[in-house]
Amino acid sequence: MTTWMLLDYGEVISLPQPVGAVTAMADLAGRDPADFHDRYWRHRDPYDRGQASHLYWSNVLGRELAAGDPLLAELDAADVASWSHLDPAGLDMLGKLAGSHRLALLSNAPESLAAAIDDAPWAEVFAHRFYSCRLGLAKPDAAIFEKVLHRLGADPGEVTFFDDRDVNVRAAAALGITAVLYRP
Missing domain, CATH: 1.10.150 (DNA polymerase; domain 1)
Known part of the structure; x- marks a missing residue:
C-alpha cells in the first residue's frame, strides 16, 4: 500500500525550462x-x-x-x-495528493534551486524535500532512492514515485518502488 508519494520537481511540478x-x-x-x-x-x-x-x-x-x-x-x-515556471497540472496534482497521501520531493538540483524551492509557499505540502546537492547523490543512482527510503522510514512498496525521465523511473522500479513516468 502506498504511504508516500515521492515527486520529482523538474517537468513534474515545474514546466520545462523555456527554450530561450x-x-x-x-x-x-x-x-x-x-x-x-x-x-x-x-x-x-x-x-x-x-x-x-x-x-x-x-x-x-x-x-x-x-x-x-x-x-x-x-x-x-x-x-x-x-526552472521556476510552475506547471498548473503539477500544482493541481499536488493539491489532490496532499489531501490523501504523505508527500516528499526528490529532485536533482543545485543548492541555489533547492533553496528557492524550500522558500516557495507551495513546497510546504511536502513533509520531506530531498535534493541531490544535499545528498551528494543523483538520480538515477540506486543509492539516492535507498537513502530516501531510509529517511522516510519506508519500504519500497510503500512509495509511489513520479518522474518525467524514463531512466529515473526504471531505477526506482528496480528497487521495488512503484514508479510512474509522468506526462501531464
Whole structure:
C-alpha cells in the first residue's frame, strides 16, 4: 500500500525550462549559445551533486571564476528563474495528493534551486524535500532512492514515485518502488 508519494520537481511540478533560457544565460555570459548549451548540460551532474557554483560556472564558461564574482549571482539567478515556471497540472496534482497521501520531493538540483524551492509557499505540502546537492547523490543512482527510503522510514512498496525521465523511473522500479513516468 502506498504511504508516500515521492515527486520529482523538474517537468513534474515545474514546466520545462523555456527554450530561450539557456540562450539568455549565454548572452549574459557573453558566450556562444550552442557551446554554452552543450557545456551547461555536460557539466551539470557534479553541480546537481553539490559542486560549488563558481566551479560549475567556470566549467560552463571555460574560464576560472572567483567565488565572489558578480556574474555568478546573475547566472545562478537566471538558472533558478529558468526552472521556476510552475506547471498548473503539477500544482493541481499536488493539491489532490496532499489531501490523501504523505508527500516528499526528490529532485536533482543545485543548492541555489533547492533553496528557492524550500522558500516557495507551495513546497510546504511536502513533509520531506530531498535534493541531490544535499545528498551528494543523483538520480538515477540506486543509492539516492535507498537513502530516501531510509529517511522516510519506508519500504519500497510503500512509495509511489513520479518522474518525467524514463531512466529515473526504471531505477526506482528496480528497487521495488512503484514508479510512474509522468506526462501531464
